[in-house]
Amino acid sequence: MRASRLVTLLFTLQRLRGATAAELARELEVSERTIYRDVAALSAAGVPLWTEPGRGGGIRMLDGWRTRLDGLTAQEAAAIFAVGAPQVIAELGMSAALAGAQAKLLATLPADLREHARAVAERFHLDAPGWFHTPQQVTQLAAVAEAVWDQQRLRIRYRRRRDDVERTVEPLGLVLKAGTWYVAAGVDGTTRTYRVDRITAAEPTGERFERPDDFDLAEWWEGAAGRFESQMLRATVRLRVGPRGLKVLPHAVDHDAALKAIARAGPPDAEGWRELELDVEGIDVAAGQLTALGGEVEALSPEELRTALARAGAALAARNAPRPERQ
Numbered sequence: 001m002r003a004s005r006l007v008t009l010l011f012t013l014q015r016l017r018g019a020t021a022a023e024l025a026r027e028l029e030v031s032e033r034t035i036y037r038d039v040a041a042l043s044a045a046g047v048p049l050w051t052e053p054g055r056g057g058g059i060r061m062l063d064g065w066r067t068r069l070d071g072l073t074a075q076e077a078a079a080i081f082a083v084g085a086p087q088v089i090a091e092l093g094m095s096a097a098l099a100g101a102q103a104k105l106l107a108t109l110p111a112d113l114r115e116h117a118r119a120v121a122e123r124f125h126l127d128a129p130g131w132f133h134t135p136q137q138v139t140q141l142a143a144v145a146e147a148v149w150d151q152q153r154l155r156i157r158y159r160r161r162r163d164d165v166e167r168t169v170e171p172l173g174l175v176l177k178a179g180t181w182y183v184a185a186g187v188d189g190t191t192r193t194y195r196v197d198r199i200t201a202a203e204p205t206g207e208r209f210e211r212p213d214d215f216d217l218a219e220w221w222e223g224a225a226g227r228f229e230s231q232m233l234r235a236t237v238r239l240r241v242g243p244r245g246l247k248v249l250p251h252a253v254d255h256d257a258a259l260k261a262i263a264r265a266g267p268p269d270a271e272g273w274r275e276l277e278l279d280v281e282g283i284d285v286a287a288g289q290l291t292a293l294g295g296e297v298e299a300l301s302p303e304e305l306r307t308a309l310a311r312a313g314a315a316l317a318a319r320n321a322p323r324p325e326r327q
Contacts, residue, residue, distance in 0.1 A: 005034075005038060006042060008028060009039070010047060012028070013061045014061060017060065017061055017063070018058050018060040018061065021058070021059060039059055049062075122173070122217060123148050123172075123173050123217065138181055138197045139197075139200070140196060140199040140200070141181055143202040144196055144202055145174060146204075148172070152207070152209075153207045153208070153209055154169050154171055154202050154205065155203045156169060156194070156203075157199070157201040158198055158200070159198045169183075169187050169194070170187070171183050171184075171185045172186060172191065172211060172212075177225070180195060182194065182196065184220060193224055234281065235280050236278065236279050237277070237280055237300075237301065237302065237305050238275065238301045239300060240273050240275050240297070240298040240300060241276060241296060242296035242297070243268075243273070244296050245297050246262060246265075246274065249262065251292075252289050253290070254280075254281075257279045261279070262276060264277070283302065283304050283308065284308070286305060287305055287309055287312060288312075290309060291313075
């Protein structure tokens with residue numbers, strides 16, 4: 001893994017303070033070209049390295065500079081490099097390494113900074129992949145974030161589809177999902193999700209609340225997101241999709257639903273086409289999304305979807321028919 005190799009190279013240079021590319025290549029069992037690429041990556045990340053040409057030259061590290069990762073194993077430090085992708089870390093079996101790395105990092109911090117790091121982890125969670133949303137104007141984010149941090153009750157006005165409602169909530173944490181902010185908030189003994197861009201007013205009540213000791217923001221969000229997706233994807237369609245269409249499908253419809261459908265798809269035919277069942281928000285929505293596949297998709301059921309795709313294809317063909325040549 002490149003992350004582990006980068007950390008090993010960093011530790012090696014820190015120990016030797018300097019070495020030739022050939023010496024480093026032998027120690028790490030890679031090519032000299034790989035060493036130069038890795039040195040460039042470390043330099044771009046802020047490690048003070050430079051190269052000296054000629055006899056007696058080599059790759060040097062600034063005197064007196066040391067990484068603060070001395071207590072970590074290469075695998076633990078590599079896990080930190082990949083901390084933005086926790087699912088990938090789990091699949092690689094590196095969750096224990098990440099936990100060990102975090103424990104060592106926290107142990108090196110002063111008590112006040114250590115508590116600050118824990119508080120941030122408890123209150124803010126980033127969920128990057130998945131649903132697609134256009135970023136919205138979020139006027140009340142600062143007020144909500146301050147209430148999350150200070151554990152202050154908020155009186156909010158929330159815009160729903162048909163009307164506005166007022167609620168007094170206990171904001172427990174913020175989640176950023178595909179450009180949209182959500183706040184997890186306690187209301188009448190339950191935890192609910194509110195889109196922050198739909199909060200049109202947020203006023204502190206001046207009352208402080210106690211966070212539940214057993215509330216885990218990341219764990220709670222995983223369950224809430226799963227329930228939301230199951231409610232959002234209310235219909236199932238059957239399709240035949242060509243090889244190129246299979247590559248486009250995750251970008252045209254709900255990403256996770258597409259990956260699940262492809263994983264469960266039937267075997268390819270002689271031309272590489274596969275049959276699959278796809279969960280979609282609705283037939284009309286699916287028809288609009290699947291036009292992105294062009295001639296690489298065939299709707300098998302329901303007939304309503306097949307008709308909608310045929311109508312869209314006919315309209316597209318008519319609109320883009322060759323123009324008569326001018327005489």
